[in-house]
Amino acid sequence: xxxxxxNITLIQPDIVWEDKEANxxxxxxxxxxxxxxxxxxxxxEMFSTGFSMQPELxxxxxxxxxxxxxxxxxxxxxxxxxxxxMIEQDGNYFNRMLxxxxxxxxxxxxxxxxxxxxxxxxxxxxxxxxxxxQVKGFRICLQVCYDLRxxxxxxxxxxxxxxxxxxxxxxxxxxxxxxxxxxxxxxENQCYVVGVNRVGKDGNDINxxxxxxxxxxxxxxxxxxxxxxxxxxxTLQKDTVVNTRQQLPFLKDADRFIILD
Numbered sequence: 001x002x003x004x005x006x007n008i009t010l011i012q013p014d015i016v017w018e019d020k021e022a023n024x025x026x027x028x029x030x031x032x033x034x035x036x037x038x039x040x041x042x043x044x045e046m047f048s049t050g051f052s053m054q055p056e057l058x059x060x061x062x063x064x065x066x067x068x069x070x071x072x073x074x075x076x077x078x079x080x081x082x083x084x085x086m087i088e089q090d091g092n093y094f095n096r097m098l099x100x101x102x103x104x105x106x107x108x109x110x111x112x113x114x115x116x117x118x119x120x121x122x123x124x125x126x127x128x129x130x131x132x133x134q135v136k137g138f139r140i141c142l143q144v145c146y147d148l149r150x151x152x153x154x155x156x157x158x159x160x161x162x163x164x165x166x167x168x169x170x171x172x173x174x175x176x177x178x179x180x181x182x183x184x185x186x187x188e189n190q191c192y193v194v195g196v197n198r199v200g201k202d203g204n205d206i207n208x209x210x211x212x213x214x215x216x217x218x219x220x221x222x223x224x225x226x227x228x229x230x231x232x233x234x235t236l237q238k239d240t241v242v243n244t245r246q247q248l249p250f251l252k253d254a255d256r257f258i259i260l261d
Contacts, residue, residue, distance in 0.1 A: 014200035043083030
């Protein structure tokens with residue numbers, strides 16, 4: 001039986017500030033122009049608006065047009081489509097990462113760590129549950145941007161995931177932390193780490209250099225792109241994770257803990 005492989009397509013865009021229609025048109029063209037097998041396609045954090053603190057104006061429900069667009073694109077391209085959006089639910093706003101399958105089934109992860117430095121905690125509600133998606137034998141832990149700074153939240157407890165997936169709007173002025181922490185998460189959890197960021201200036205005149213990256217379970221850099229928009233597909237090998245953990249069984253020696261809300 002052939003070893004499990006998974007193709008992940010990273011889309012690093014220049015997001016048009018608070019213009020949903022322009023952004024969705026851009027992504028549609030990029031996704032449909034992608035060559036090769038599309039299995040999981042990753043968009044960045046708040047991909048339809050940029051990192052805006054105006055959910056009262058731009059948030060949608062789970063029946064809204066951006067979510068419907070994700071379902072249509074996933075079905076049309078026969079792929080899983082993921083990224084985060086502003087979502088309103090029961091009077092609360094969430095920075096919500098969606099995992100949309102071709103059949104329309106949708107998993108959700110609400111960003112746990114809200115970026116108080118930019119007052120995200122004043123506009124959005126924090127999530128309380130980790131979410132691990134599964135596809136083709138790979139277990140993928142979904143995370144959003146600032147979550148990257150909190151290793152306990154993402155810690156691989158024994159052997160519960162193979163890939164850490166981060167979507168972000170991480171600014172250029174702190175890109176050393178972004179690149180360093182992505183690599184650290186790969187090393188300490190003996191997993192693939194995929195980080196998808198944006199480029200360009202947002203509506204607050206904050207520049208983003210992208211630096212979307214893929215690291216292997218030994219911390220080796222597989223791919224990284226800085227300072228320009230990009231679409232790139234990487235193929236992950238399940239055996240790489242399995243063999244690393246068998247040859248270097250460090251996770252077995254890790255501290256056991258429980259996260260309390």
